[in-house]
Structure formats: C-alpha cells, structure tokens
Amino acid sequence: MAFFSRDYEVFLLLAAPDAAPLWQAAQWTPFAAGLDGLIAQARGKAGVRSHQYNPKGKSIAFGRLGWNATSHAKWTHTAETTEARFMSLEAWAPTWTVCEKDDQAPDVFLALANESLLGLAGKPLQFSQRLVCAIATDMGPEAAATLQAALAQLAARQDAVVFARTHRQWGRASAYGGFTAAIQDMLIGGLFRQDDPHARPLDDAAFREPWERLAPASA
Template identity: 75%
Template sequence: MTYFARDYAVYLLLAAPDAPGLWNAAQWMPFAVAITPVVAQARGGKAAVRSHQYNPKGRSIPFGRLGWNDKSHAKWAHTPATSDARFMSLEAWAPAWTVCEKENQAPDLFLALANESLLGLPGKTLQFSQRLVCAIATDMGDDAAATLRLALAQLATQQQAVLFAHTRCQWGHPSGYGGFTRAIQDMLIGGLFRQDDPHAQPLDAAAFQQTWTRIDLSPEQS
C-alpha cells in the first residue's frame, strides 16, 4: 500500500465562539487522558506532538521534543499562570511523523488543533473559536474507533460545538508527480473551507471542500 492510500475516519469539531481554549490544561487533559488508550495502540505505542505558540513580541516559543505524556502536556498547555504565550496550533502524530516517513505508512492516529483568532482574521466576528481535526485509520479496529469517537463527542458537548461531523477518506490523493496532495495533515489550514473566510458564510455543506455528516450530540446519541 502506498503511503497516502490508507483509509481514515475523520472528525471535525468547530468550538463555540465563547468556548474555553482546548489549549488550556483544564480542557485538554481530560480529553488527552480519554484518548491515551488509542495512542497506546498505535505502532510503537507513542506519539509526537508539536505546538506553534508565540510570545508578545511575535517570536516562536521553543518547547523541545514533545510526546504524549503528562510532562509534555504540561510544557505547552496553558494554565492560569500562563501570561506570555499565544497559542496558534498543535499537531499530534501516532506514531511520530519521522516514523511514518521511515516506515512509508501514514499515522494510525492524527490530531490537529488551531486557534481561530490567530489565523489572520484580527477583529473579525467569529462563528467558531477553534477548529479540531482528528483522524484514525480504519484498520485500527472498532474498539479504538469507538473510544476516540466517544471522547470527541464528549469534547464537542463540552465545547458547545457549532459543528461536530465526520467523513471517511484516504490520507491523501495522488498528485500525478509520484507524490500526493490534499492530505489529511493539510486539512486544518487551507483544506477545509471553500472560501478563505469561513466566518462570512453559513456553515452548511457548500462551505466545505469535503462532504461531512453531522453527528447528533443529543444525550441518547453521544
């Protein structure tokens, strides 16, 4: 199988405009704990994390090597004592992107989170405050998929998501030059919406590049 041909269940969560940031430890840690069993089932049982954050002068904040553990989460996640860090984005790969490249196989689990207020729309009235894309390879099995979906549904409820939906697709599509394009890893920034400004139009089917199916968050469904 080529790197990009693996199939995935992909989830999209758009948090309410006034939802607390998922980069806050109080919000992040319960979710991280809930999906840790899925991370543990990935090849090698480990994940690699990278976060882009900036200080008040606009300089990137270095975090060093980050994994999926309490020590690493504590390095990048914000607490009430955090005063000089502006969170922009986060990615988690299980296994690490370097392992995926070496093994020529896309990740078992992928997660990407972005802070909408730092995506070039200063002063804009936002329809949602954060965007989260999470993908799990379909060959990871039903139990892992169910654990992830339940954790995401609980998170969507907690964040009063304006949209929680899923789709199914390959990691990427052949580009015609021996590589691939439209990859899940590029979906979060530039690969979700048809227009540059997703806050200037309704969040209906026409707004998205992919076909998404909304997930019912009523108690009997979630």
C-alpha cells in the first residue's frame, strides 16, 4: 500500500469566535486526556510540534515534544504566558520520522491553528480556531468513535460553528509522481474554496470537499 492510500475518518472543528483557545492549558489538558488511550494504540510514540512566536516575531524553540504532561506544559499557555503567540500545532502518532521510515501514513493525526494569526488580523472572524483530526480506518470503528466522542465534547465547549467529518485517503496520487492534497495540508490550504473563509457563509459550497455535519455532545 502506498503511503498516501491509507483510508481515514477525518474530523473538522471550527470554534466560535469567542471560544477559549485550545492552546490554553486549562482547555488542552482535559481534551488531550480524552485522547491518551487512542494515542497509546498507535504503532509508535507520538511527536508534537508547535509554531509560536515572541512579540518580535522570532520563532520559539520548544525542543522535542511528545504526547505527555511534561511536553504539554512546555507549549500550552497559562495566565503567566505573555511572550508567546500561538500559531499552529501538529501531532503525529507515530512521529513523522517513523511514518517516513515505515512508508506508512500516521495512525492518528491532529492539526490546530489560531485563525487570528493567518493573515486576517483586524477582520471580523466567523471562527477563531481550526482543528483537523484524522484516524486511520484500519484502527477500527471503536477508535474512530472514541475520537468523535472527544471532539463532540470539545465542539460543545467551544460552541463550534462547524463540526463535521469526511472519509478520504491520506493523499491523492499526482500525475507527476508521489501524491498531493494530503490530510496534513488540509488545515491551511485544503479546507476552503476561497482564500478568505470569513467573507461568505460556511455552507457546503464554502468547502473544497464534502463534509457531513455532526452534532456536538449534549449537555
């Protein structure tokens, strides 16, 4: 099986404009705890990387990050965080280096972005955060259900304006060899038909791919 041809359940969550940022420790800690068992089922340890900047625009180095309390504490924000501007986060289980070595896409993938730092400063936003999560279908329906349940709870807490899922392969074969349109590229360049998703309604026509809308968890 080619790297890109593995099948996935992919979930999308767009948080309300006033939702508490998921990169805050108080928000991330319970969400991550709900995924700990799922991450542990992966064929290798997870790797995490976060792009954040200081007020002068210099990238902040966090060193090697994994999926554990010590690593979470390094990149998440608290009331004492004043010198970091969160832009994005990726988590691969197993790490991207293992995936490359195995020539197999990850078992679990997660990507998060801060909408206000995506070149839209000063514009009214329809949502404040983008979150894409994917789990390989060969991990089994119970694993996919666990991920969906955790995201449904998050969607309720964040009053998500969009909570949806789709089924697709990791990428699509390219006529020039290799693959394109990978799940890892969806977050920034692969979700919307227009460059500015805040300029039109978030209906089906706004998205590049078909998404099935899901209900958040009930209170």
